[in-house]
Amino acid sequence: MAPTPKIGDIVGDFRLPGGHLDGETFHRRDYTLCEQRGKPLVLAFYPGDDTTVCTAQLCAYSDGLPELQSAGATVWGISPQGVDSHEMFARSRTLRMPLLSDEARTVAKSFGISAPLIGLRRSVFIINGHGRLHWKHVTAVGATYPPAVTLRTQLAGLTG
Template identity: 50%
Template sequence: MPRPPAVGAAAPDFELPGIVLSTSPAPEIRRGTYRLSERPARPLLLAFYPGDDTPVCTRQLCSYSAGLDGFASVGTDVWAISRQDLDSHESFASGRGIELPLLSDLDGTVTAAYGIAVPGLGLRRSVFLVDVAGIVRWRHVGLVGLSFPSREDLLAAVRSLDR
């Protein structure tokens, strides 16, 4: 099984389907395809989470979504990835007001490429900061998955990047 990419290593490229909730002017869900190699030239936080509508995942993604203005102010995007399908993501985003892209890794290919797959359980809660060149500059790979990096920790990691 692959290991998570080390800080300084290239982030594995991927293409996944995803949804994003927009609440302005009216709530709307947009589906699309997300490619790591085709994202805007800005740092990106990839937040891998075990499941929609679970207690810790809900706290984590609601926190990150509530902080999107802070991430935007430091020129950083946030994408969240789990193994649920797009319908599950739509329900989760709509019910909780989560406005960051939720990507679907149904077959676990991306989770495996990032070395965070847990056979029989899904994935290890993890966050990777990928710079504009596609290099991992910071990472947090959870052992148990009951905690997650705070918005403040993530913003500090982004601010530490040499731009």
């Protein structure tokens, strides 16, 4: 397994299928890290759709999305479930950020957060507009996550 990237490291590009809910329509497409160059990106890795802590986390980030977007950031949720599961999860909770599918855990492995049984460790990474890791929060067990206000504070301190 790859080590977790260090602050200041360039994060390697990836492509994952996913989608986002806009009104009643769930738009599906592939997402690539390189398309985000020039603006900050929050990657919220979570173990599973419709689980207690993951639901609380993604709902908190969806509720805080306007504030995070006002800091110029895009927020992506990433988990091992498929896009169909993500669509059901987004619809049931009215989640407004894209949810990406890392079924093979390739991206989780590249971030050093793949874990047996649960698929991945709950983690949040903030990548600046130049593709460098600015901040990270990686849990050992996965029952906690940084609140949206913490992400907003980190985004306010972004450097190129």
